[in-house]
Amino acid sequence: MNALEASQEEVKPDMTPMIDCVFLMIIFFICIDFKVLESKLPAYLGKDKGSQYFKVEPMEQLSIKIYSDVAGTPEYPPGKTKASINENTLRPYRFVLKGHRVRYEVGPKPLTSIKEVTDELKRIAVAPESQVKDEKTGGRKLMPCVIEAYPGTYYEDVSKIADAAHDAGFQEINFGGGLGPAGQPRR
C-alpha cells in the first residue's frame, strides 16, 4: 500500500468505548443526584407511659414552644386540587406551603426567627445554671430540652428547631406531641 492509497482510506474511529463512557457517566450522575443521603434525629420517648403507679422524679428541662403565626396557603401543581390523586403513585398531589410563619418561645422568651432561637439556645447551653445532675454518671450535664409544637405547626418547623438545638449542643431533645389538629384534615 503506497502513501496515496493510505491517504484515500476512510478513517473510522471506534466510537464504542466513548459511548460506553458517556453512558456510565450519565448513570453515575443520575445516581448521585437521586441518592440523597437521609439523616435521622433520634428521639427517646418516655419509658414509663401507662405506669401511673411509678414514682418519677421531676426533671429540669428547657421548653421550646412553636406557635403558628400565619397558617400559610398550600399551592398545588397547576390544574390540581387537594382532591387530585396522582395516577402514577396513587397518592394525593403534593403541595408547597407558601407564606407560613411561626413564632417561638425559648423558656419564657418570645422570639420570631430561627436565628434568634439558635443564638438564645447557644447562650443557654453555655450558661452554668443550665447544667443539671446526670443520674447515670452522678456528674453534671446540659439539661434536656423539650420541643412543644402547637396546632398549625409542621414537621419542617420542628426539625429546624431540633437542628438548632443540636447545633447549640443539646444532646437530649424530647418532643411534646399530640397537641391536636389545626383544623380539618387536608387531603
Place this chain on the structure above:
Amino acid sequence: MDVKTIASQNIDVDMTPMIDCVFLLMIFFVLVIDLSQKNLEDLILPRAVFQEPDETPPENRPIINVLQNGTVIYNREVAYDPLKHGTDYRPIKQLLIDIRREGLIKKTLTLKGEVIGGKTVMLIDDPILIRADKWTEWHYIGEIMKQCSQPEVAFWKVELALSDKDKETNERNPRKVAK
C-alpha cells in the same frame, strides 16, 4: 499463510465491551434491587444540617411514612387515613402492635426489660423510623410518637427522618470535609 502459522498467532480478544456491559448490568441491578428503598414513600423530608447521617440503617427497622395530609403508610399500605378515621387513632396503635408482634415472632425485634420505679417494664430495644413530608402537620407525627410510647407498643427509640437536601427548594447541606 498456512494453518500452522495461523494457529501460532496470538488471538487478542477485545474485552472492553464485555467489561463495559458487565459494569452497566451491575449498576442497573444495584439500582433496581435496592430492597432497602421499598418501604420508602416519595416524600420531601426537611433538611437538617446537624443530625447524624443514616448511613447504615438496620435491616429490621420498621419504617412508617406519613404523607402531607396525615395518611400513615406502612409497607405501601394505608394504615390510617385522616379523612376516613378522623381523630380515631386506633388504626395507628393497631399497626404498631402488629409491627411489634410480627417483629417478635420473626425475631427481628428484641425486647429488653428495664426497671423503672421498682417495676420491670418490657421495651422494644430497636428503633422505629418515622418519615414524614416537611409540610406534614406535626400533630400527626406527635400522635404516632404518643402511640409508640404506649405500654402495649413500647417502641421507645423513635427516629425521625431528615434529609441532606431539600428537594423542594434544592438547598443542600455543604459537603462535609473528611478530617
